[in-house]
């Protein structure tokens with residue numbers, strides 16, 4: 001990668017309800033998951049219009065076409081992860097909660113049509129968000145074989161779509177050196193690390209303090225922790241860390257008067273990256289756009305328009321995570 005080149009990376013954590021079931025219920029959050037049915041095609045159309053190359057880090061379980069296929073992919077019980085709090089385990093969830101037969105009757109857990117739509121759109125990459133929404137830090141007592149079995153299960157379902165994922169986003173951004181080693185052995189060449197600031201370090205999910213959360217929130221509106229743009233030095237054929245620069249928070253009615261500040265903070269960081277030959281990496285979940293779609297899409301359009309001006313002025317390029325490993 002040449003020093004003067006700047007890149008705009010977008011990654012999405014595509015998980016339907018598999019990334020949320022331990023936090024919220026379907027009555028509480030289901031509308032946002034349903035909203036993905038319209039939000040994802042709309043995002044894809046916008047990405048095509050603005051020439052965006054994005055990475056869709058996808059949970060393997062949602063790629064199953066029906067419940068039989070899902071069950072056939074599960075690793076044997078001794079290779080399924082255990083956690084201190086088994087309430088976060090998708091395997092436990094499958095056993096205890098009603099999952100539908102297929103997308104026909106359950107779009108909270110099955111998303112093969114959406115996967116096909118992503119694959120049918122130019123310059124979109126399907127990345128790995130683990131098979132089971134696996135937690136590397138919460139599940140640090142699991143052996144490498146257990147994590148390996150998860151990646152193998154992801155690769156098995158991905159292959160049925162003709163996909164071999166070479167990038168990964170770790171659920172809740174929980175990374176470990178052991179997990180990275182396994183990923184590298186499985187042919188993964190890039191991952192999304194945390195923002196380079198102590199506010200954004202990977203932590204056990206239960207130890208995220210109120211103090212940290214409050215500062216992170218404030219940091220979305222005003223520049224507390226810096227622009228989070230960076231240069232990437234490639235090192236041999238190792239696994240490339242492409243840290244997140246910013247989470248694109250969903251539009252908030254309560255804080256809507258602050259939205260211009262939030263947009264300005266993102267655009268300033270993009271401009272900084274473009275001017276200095278650096279990477280700016282924006283990420284979100286499609287379900288963040290599940291409701292308040294007009295407001296969320298207005299914000300996204302504003303960001304993509306800004307990218308276009310930076311492309312013209314400074315030659316900033318839109319790249320997926322795997323694209324970036326080839327620069």
Ligand SMILES: [Zn+2]
Nearest residue numbers: 013015019171
């Ligand atoms: Zn996730």
